[in-house]
Amino acid sequence: MSIEHVIKRIAIFGSTGSIGIQALEVIQSNPDKFSVEILTAFSNDELLVQQAKKFKPNIVVIGDEKKYKAVQDALSSEDIKVFAGENALEEVAGMDCYDLMLAAIVGFAGLKPTLKAISTGKAIALANKETLVVAGDIVMNMAVENRVPVIPVDSEHSAIFQCLVGETRNRIEKVILTASGGPFLGRKTNYLVNVKREHALQHPNWRMGAKISIDSATLMNKGLEMIEAKFLFNLDPDQIQVVIHPQSIIHSMVQFEDGSIKAQMGMPDMKLPIQYALAFPKRIANDFPRYNFRKVHTLTFEDPDLRTFRNLALAMDALNKGGNLPCVMNAANELAVFAFLRNRIGFLEITDVIEKTMEKVSFIEEPTLEEYFDSDGEARNYAADIMKL
Ligand code: NDP
Numbered sequence: 001m002s003i004e005h006v007i008k009r010i011a012i013f014g015s016t017g018s019i020g021i022q023a024l025e026v027i028q029s030n031p032d033k034f035s036v037e038i039l040t041a042f043s044n045d046e047l048l049v050q051q052a053k054k055f056k057p058n059i060v061v062i063g064d065e066k067k068y069k070a071v072q073d074a075l076s077s078e079d080i081k082v083f084a085g086e087n088a089l090e091e092v093a094g095m096d097c098y099d100l101m102l103a104a105i106v107g108f109a110g111l112k113p114t115l116k117a118i119s120t121g122k123a124i125a126l127a128n129k130e131t132l133v134v135a136g137d138i139v140m141n142m143a144v145e146n147r148v149p150v151i152p153v154d155s156e157h158s159a160i161f162q163c164l165v166g167e168t169r170n171r172i173e174k175v176i177l178t179a180s181g182g183p184f185l186g187r188k189t190n191y192l193v194n195v196k197r198e199h200a201l202q203h204p205n206w207r208m209g210a211k212i213s214i215d216s217a218t219l220m221n222k223g224l225e226m227i228e229a230k231f232l233f234n235l236d237p238d239q240i241q242v243v244i245h246p247q248s249i250i251h252s253m254v255q256f257e258d259g260s261i262k263a264q265m266g267m268p269d270m271k272l273p274i275q276y277a278l279a280f281p282k283r284i285a286n287d288f289p290r291y292n293f294r295k296v297h298t299l300t301f302e303d304p305d306l307r308t309f310r311n312l313a314l315a316m317d318a319l320n321k322g323g324n325l326p327c328v329m330n331a332a333n334e335l336a337v338f339a340f341l342r343n344r345i346g347f348l349e350i351t352d353v354i355e356k357t358m359e360k361v362s363f364i365e366e367p368t369l370e371e372y373f374d375s376d377g378e379a380r381n382y383a384a385d386i387m388k389l
């Protein structure tokens, strides 16, 4: 059998989420290229069971231990091992039954399983940007030591990655991250003060999980992506620029030393970067919708409004100062978004919580992994106090 025909064995961590579901669609269309070995969810046992019956993985993990029996019973007639709990997620990530982890858990919870996968030599297709925001230096160093590729799934970073193919010896002058601007593009503070959950969840160009949809509405998502880009591509903060591009056709750009700019373009459809990351270095033919220059002929660009969308300014500050500040910012943001989604705080209060927490938690210039975990915990406690959660 030639190398091209070896099936890549995939573990999807976060298979019941927006990215996980789309990844399974990609795999379903390419049964000769991929097999599913591990599926994990946090609490959506029904969908996990449904996915397991269809894709017949070796292992499933349900994060919420209370759901263990339900999953075990539902899969009792299948040859599938069932585990539950946070520790099981990490242990299973270290098993040898797969080649590539799609890291598609949302938030800080994705960090431990991903580190375990890297330390045991698995390739990573990375959707979970928070992993790099929290501990990007440690994650990327571990990847280099273990010689494992970290291939971005986030559309902007996939675009940059694709622009860099064949350019390994050429210096990047800067990367230009495009941002749709989210549902509140052009709005000012007097409007945002009254924004509610349902409204903030309506993204104009993408259908995504709840947390990233709110991050897109506050522009924190672009801030997280600047930090993600720093670690993925080993950039200085001043090499990373953000431009608002509401049509989301150019997914991001790289400018080289000679002034030449490469852009990667296409329809806004996450299945493309997911498929690219799973199949890298090959491209796979598909029938996804194509961009037609004759139909959408206006592509526009503008500066982000940092005075209104202060989360992006806070993230730039964290990017510039480094250390544990991105980790602290991320923890406060996760908790504030959680509270906003439960109507416990207003839209603009998300920013206040993050800002206060960033001021409060002590700065550590070069944290160890343990110090990152401590900073995350401290930031969460402080943010919870402010919000009286
Ligand atoms: P979703 O909220 O749709 O899905 C999250 C997944 O993670 C679900 O499978 C969920 O399980 C699981 N999960 C949630 N919390 C935990 C936990 N504490 N422990 C274990 N598993 C958990 O998120 P998305 O798919 O939208 O996003 C996933 C990641 O990809 C995020 O980091 C996001 O920033 C990134 N990303 C997403 C994009 C998108 O288009 N959606 C685009 C670019 C990046 P359950 O369903 O049981 O709750």
Ligand code: MG
Pocket (backbone or CB within 6 Å): 154, 155, 156, 225
């Ligand atoms: Mg993105």
